[in-house]
Amino acid sequence: MIHMFLLYCLVFLLPTESCRTLCQVANKSKEMSPRPQGVCDGVCVDNSHCSQPCPPDSQGNMGFLCRQKKWHKITETCQTLNAFNIFETNLYSIQPLGGNTKVDEYARKPETITDRLMQTCPKDLSCVIRNIRQSPRIPGNIAVIVQLLHNISTVLLTDVDVAKMKSYSIMANHILNSKSISNWTFIPDRNSSCVLLHSVNSFARKLFINKYPIDISDVFIHTMGTAISPDNTGKNFSFSMRVNDTSSEITGRVLISRDELRKVPAPSQAISIAFPTLGAILKASFLENVTVNGLVLSVILPKELKRISLIFEKINKSEEKRTQCVGWHSLESRWDQQACQIIQENSQQAVCKCRPSKLFTSFSILMSPHILESPILTYITYIGLGISICSLILCLSIEALVWGQVTKTEISYLRHICIANVAATLLMADVWFVVASFLSGPVTHHSGCVAATFFVHFFYLSVFFWMLAKALLILYGILIVFHTLPKSVLVAALFSIGYGCPLVIAAITVAATEPSKGYLRPEACWLNWDMTKALLAFVVPALAIVVVNLVTVTLVIVKTQRPAIGSSMFQEVRAIVRISKNIAILTPLLGLTWGFGIAMVVDDSNLAFHIIFSVLNAFQGFFILVFGTILDPKIREALKGRVTSAKWISRISENLSTDFSGHPTKGPS
Numbered sequence: 001m002i003h004m005f006l007l008y009c010l011v012f013l014l015p016t017e018s019c020r021t022l023c024q025v026a027n028k029s030k031e032m033s034p035r036p037q038g039v040c041d042g043v044c045v046d047n048s049h050c051s052q053p054c055p056p057d058s059q060g061n062m063g064f065l066c067r068q069k070k071w072h073k074i075t076e077t078c079q080t081l082n083a084f085n086i087f088e089t090n091l092y093s094i095q096p097l098g099g100n101t102k103v104d105e106y107a108r109k110p111e112t113i114t115d116r117l118m119q120t121c122p123k124d125l126s127c128v129i130r131n132i133r134q135s136p137r138i139p140g141n142i143a144v145i146v147q148l149l150h151n152i153s154t155v156l157l158t159d160v161d162v163a164k165m166k167s168y169s170i171m172a173n174h175i176l177n178s179k180s181i182s183n184w185t186f187i188p189d190r191n192s193s194c195v196l197l198h199s200v201n202s203f204a205r206k207l208f209i210n211k212y213p214i215d216i217s218d219v220f221i222h223t224m225g226t227a228i229s230p231d232n233t234g235k236n237f238s239f240s241m242r243v244n245d246t247s248s249e250i251t252g253r254v255l256i257s258r259d260e261l262r263k264v265p266a267p268s269q270a271i272s273i274a275f276p277t278l279g280a281i282l283k284a285s286f287l288e289n290v291t292v293n294g295l296v297l298s299v300i301l302p303k304e305l306k307r308i309s310l311i312f313e314k315i316n317k318s319e320e321k322r323t324q325c326v327g328w329h330s331l332e333s334r335w336d337q338q339a340c341q342i343i344q345e346n347s348q349q350a351v352c353k354c355r356p357s358k359l360f361t362s363f364s365i366l367m368s369p370h371i372l373e374s375p376i377l378t379y380i381t382y383i384g385l386g387i388s389i390c391s392l393i394l395c396l397s398i399e400a401l402v403w404g405q406v407t408k409t410e411i412s413y414l415r416h417i418c419i420a421n422v423a424a425t426l427l428m429a430d431v432w433f434v435v436a437s438f439l440s441g442p443v444t445h446h447s448g449c450v451a452a453t454f455f456v457h458f459f460y461l462s463v464f465f466w467m468l469a470k471a472l473l474i475l476y477g478i479l480i481v482f483h484t485l486p487k488s489v490l491v492a493a494l495f496s497i498g499y500g501c502p503l504v505i506a507a508i509t510v511a512a513t514e515p516s517k518g519y520l521r522p523e524a525c526w527l528n529w530d531m532t533k534a535l536l537a538f539v540v541p542a543l544a545i546v547v548v549n550l551v552t553v554t555l556v557i558v559k560t561q562r563p564a565i566g567s568s569m570f571q572e573v574r575a576i577v578r579i580s581k582n583i584a585i586l587t588p589l590l591g592l593t594w595g596f597g598i599a600m601v602v603d604d605s606n607l608a609f610h611i612i613f614s615v616l617n618a619f620q621g622f623f624i625l626v627f628g629t630i631l632d633p634k635i636r637e638a639l640k641g642r643v644t645s646a647k648w649i650s651r652i653s654e655n656l657s658t659d660f661s662g663h664p665t666k667g668p669s
Contacts, residue, residue, distance in 0.1 A: 058078040
């Protein structure tokens with residue numbers, strides 16, 4: 001009977017224990033599932049913040065910001081890794097009922113992980129790899145691993161061999177996974193991705209290479225190294241990696257020329273590391289408005305090597321996007337265009353010449369997000385410039401033809417000096433613009449580009465300052481009497497304003513920005529905007545002059561409506577009104593042109609702004625010919641007189657030639 005009783009008990013208890021185990025597994029699974037994201041208990045008022053605890057299996061909290069009546073997660077410190085459990089062999093196995101994972105009192109200090117790591121597995125650093133690879137790639141865990149890698153690179157000063165480098169790469173590979181990119185944005189320390197890059201490069205710098213090359217390849221980090229000497233014919237590292245889990249592979253190459261290798265002492269070594277996802281992680285971390293369009297390639301080289309060539313296959317092969325070769329500035333944590341120069345580019349790849357140094361160890365290519373390459377813009381620009389140049393030449397020819405007839409009074413003389421110089425400076429600006437366009441592009445002639453940009457800047461500014469000189473001439477005529485100063489003094493003042501002020505501004509701009517390589521845009525021969533805001537040295541004076549000129553025209557309208565003007569001033573007033581009409585038409589056109597120029601800087605992706613600016617800018621010479629010369633009644637009258645005089649002279653010449661040819665002429669019989 002006793003045996004039968006025990007048998008019945010066993011039958012009933014087994015399902016009960018199984019159910020208990022299954023329930024435990026279900027509860028564990030339920031605890032491991034993340035709570036809904038974007039949920040906060042507080043009342044959502046725009047720009048308000050709140051904090052929520054992480055799921056039960058992790059430590060930390062999540063921070064939210066209210067935008068448009070919805071909570072948006074902005075930070076997260078949730079982590080499952082700590083100094084105690086990272087070394088456990090059953091970190092993610094099912095715990096017994098009522099069992100809890102012990103949390104070390106120093107769990108929040110990743111330094112303790114490094115201490116235990118150096119004690120537990122100092123030879124190959126492999127004792128934490130299993131749990132790191134199995135850990136979820138949540139922001140807190142990423143931050144823990146970044147700090148661990150940083151501490152390892154700091155603690156290990158020497159004796160970094162292939163085994164340690166393999167373990168180090170596996171740890172880095174886990175958080176460089178393409179699936180983790182979005183989680184980097186929630187790490188409170190935005191500098192974490194930069195710390196990771198610096199740590200990997202620093203650790204690789206301590207790697208010792210024997211006579212055999214090393215090749216340590218993981219999915220998201222690939223390290224290659226070799227010994228080099230002055231008698232080598234040249235070295236290259238070739239990488240082929242996937243940007244994410246689904247895309248095809250892209251390639252990158254590091255080339256060291258034979259001439260450069262002759263500079264290195266023997267023995268030396270060269271190491272290169274390729275990252276397919278780090279560019280996107282850096283963008284996510286720093287919220288930059290640039291897109292890395294290739295592998296990120298780090299190089300660890302002897303200090304004697306000053307130049308290397310890098311070949312990047314493009315991720316996005318759109319022909320409408322221009323490419324910039326850049327280096328990562330390790331102190332300022334940003335991509336710097338001055339570290340590299342683009343040598344060659346097509347839709348598939350870009351070739352860069354870069355200068356490695358202590359500041360610049362990592363390089364890549366950026367895809368400019370706003371540069372528009374449209375055939376429409378090219379046609380409008382060059383057709384318009386052709387019309388503009390021809391119009392300005394015609395304008396100057398007409399001025400020269402009628403100069404004697406239209407400059408009989410002092411104010412007319414000064415007025416036509418301004419008109420002629422506006423046309424001449426715009427003509428020179430257009431010519432230098434064409435020169436600059438030929439110097440722009442993938443192969444940039446830096447010195448020539450600087451010179452072309454200087455002259456384009458100077459002459460375009462001169463156009464505006466000569467327009468300002470015309471406005472000041474009007475003010476002088478309205479507020480003072482023209483004959484109080486000699487004509488030579490007024491002419492000298494006009495030339496000082498028209499050429500002196502632009503020369504000072506252009507010279508200061510190039511002197512202040514060119515030493516730091518911030519004068520030029522990387523993609524064109526024109527003033528830089530992104531780095532130094534050198535473009536403001538043109539935009540601010542130009543738009544200020546537009547405002548002054550419009551105020552001057554308004555003042556003329558008010559003054560000339562008064563009946564107190566004497567008859568002796570009537571001719572001067574008529575001349576002033578003619579100048580004012582000219583300024584009233586041309587100033588808004590010039591201002592509108594460069595107003596759209598500013599709109600292009602603000603929203604460079606808008607094709608409409610590009611087209612309007614190109615039309616207005618390219619046809620400025622035509623506008624000056626029409627509104628500054630052809631529509632002037634005095635010039636038309638003078639031209640009509642010259643044409644009539646030319647016909648009369650031609651008729652007299654024909655008669656004289658007939659008389660001297662010996663043919664009879666009619667006379668009295």
